[in-house]
Amino acid sequence: MVMTDEQVEVLRKQISIYATICEQLLEMHHALTTHQGSIAGARSGGNLYRDPPVIHGDKKFTARQRWQPTQMQLHILESIFGQGNGALPGRQKIQDITAELSQHGQVAETNVYNWFQNRRARAKRNLKRKQAASPLNNAESEEAQARAQLL
Amino acid sequence: MVMTDEQVEVLRKQISIYATICEQLLEMHHALTTHQGSIAGARSGGNLYRDPPVIHGDKKFTARQRWQPTQMQLHILESIFGQGNGALPGRQKIQDITAELSQHGQVAETNVYNWFQNRRARAKRNLKRKQAASPLNNAESEEAQARAQLL
DNA sequence: CCGTTATGAATGAATG
């Protein structure tokens, strides 16, 4: 059997659409079954937390805000990160840092937590990036692949 | 470009998985008409572009290595989690659940086990998700606060 | 405007 790239692409798109349709059906279903708090119509058909799939008739709900560290906060964060030499702050430490950052703008512990997580991960990845594109292919996966899932 | 039989097989699987999901949706509908099954409020934190078709132009057709629960599976898991009131299922229970989930896509016991572990841990830690006790900055837009119950 | 980049957030899996 032979397929051209275009054909494969079409298939791929069809599958994507299929996925979208299924999800929307699911959400519609939820909306119908969770009939109870129907007053909350403000939610207007489902979950707002992510992009309305393909059929976005209204972009009003796409607006999602997210924490934006101020310069000052960032400075403090970087400073702490540097001092700790990229160390992982514990629960208590997180609270302290959050408290300090609060003096320079709104911030939640979650934000701080996430920030350190990402900061760390990216510092590491950047380092790897400098190691050039190692030819490791997918051979590095050892037995972790043993239970690899197809989907 | 030529697709190997293996590649075609993967594609076929994907399609069949979505077909299954649709079937399940139908079943759910049917079940709901006789069962006043209370499906726990889904959280749908999942990502939209679920497993963007496993297609990879090359021979490097390695599917993703990380399990990605389908909407249906997630739905079931959340439901069970809710019913058990957050309790961790035992070995036997895990197997049962895995079996059920298998009808909606590939899944291993390990996945289920991990899922419950994580779900529980994160429900507990729950770094202020419930309520925007501390609404993030911006005093201007109120409706933008719609992101309240994202989990 | 539109594509790219940087990064907050979510989450499966691994480790102690």
Add this chain to the structure above:
DNA sequence: CATTCATTCATAACGG
């Protein structure tokens, strides 16, 4: 269980 890591998604910022 508690923590940590790794990967991925979504999007604010930015350059053209």
